[in-house]
Amino acid sequence: MNQAERLRPETMSIFARAFEVVAAQLGIAVVGFFVFRSQIQDKESILKFLSTLGIDLALPFFVFVSIINNFDPAGHSRWYIYPLWWLGLTTGLFLLSLFFTLVSKSNREFFLSLFFQNGIFFPLALMAGLYGGDSAEVAVLFIFMMFYPSFFFLVIPAILGLKQPKTRWRRLLSPVFLATVLAILFKLTGLEVYIPGFLRSTFAAVGSISTPLIFLILGGNIYLDLVGARKFFPGKVLWFVLVKNFIFPASVLLAIKIFHIPPPVSLILILQGAVPPLTVVPVLVGRAGGNRAFVNQLFVASALVSAVSLPLFLYLFTRFGF
Helix, strand or coil: CCHHHHCCCCHHHHHHHHHHHHHHHHHHHHHHHHHHHCCCCCHHHHHHHHHHHHHHHHHHHHHHHHHHHHCCCCCCCCHHHHHHHHHHHHHHHHHHHHHHHHHCCCCHHHHHHHHCECCCHHHHHHHHHHHCCCCHHHHHHHHHCCCHHHHHHHHHHHHHCCCCHHHHHHHHCCHHHHHHHHHHHHHHHCHHHHCCHHHHHHHHHHHCCHHHHHHHHHHHHHHHHHHCCCCCCHHHHHHHHHHHHHHHHHHHHHHHHHHCCCCCHHHHHHHHHHCCECCCHHHHHHHCCCCHHHHHHHHHHHHHHHHHHHHHHHHHHHHCCC
């Protein structure tokens, strides 16, 4: 089976399989919602601790062991251009986000929610569900997205006017970025053979909690944001879902077809175009004095609709041979 065939599961089952994966992750978020709805003291501190555990510890371990175990530089001889594909994607998403924000006469919260996609956790869950957590596709995703966390923590504070120079520069060398670079160096030099098996097993065990933990945190954040909401924005939310969940992925599909983008990049691109907004955006918007409740409503609506829209565009991607 060649690489293109491997990246295209049976078209008749892809919708059902993708729906099951997305619904399962959203189910974990629902569990997190009700856990934080219970009588837990100091919910903000607990969420901060869990976020540090999931993003700064478990995820870097998962990234490192995934690349070490499953990435083959010889099999992906042009792996170094994957981050350039990410740059092209980011440029396209920026132009689309700016256009639709101006057309709808919306604010920076609307723009940021369109522009910053949940580019790691939703695609990670889908790829792991479709191909297995130990697949080469997951390792390629991390290389493709290696600059995204640094880019996010550099750009969004500047847009929001947050003065956090120390935090900003520390985040440029995020644990996820460092884990990616370190793992690639190990693979290129052949030093991965000297990593003891028990260390690989430890890293894999710690890393395995990253995705469920992040979706639990997601549910907790949704609870904290929605519990105090005083105003809802149905019109803006519906327009946002139309753009984010349908127009964006349709535009990416069109670009894949026009430019004949091959796998595995084409698969990653359609996932990036179809996923909901990044979950950290409401938190940083709130710190900047923006409308955190509005941003969270955009995310919740987009995430719920993604249970159908994500499988739909994956089906179209496989059905029509993109």
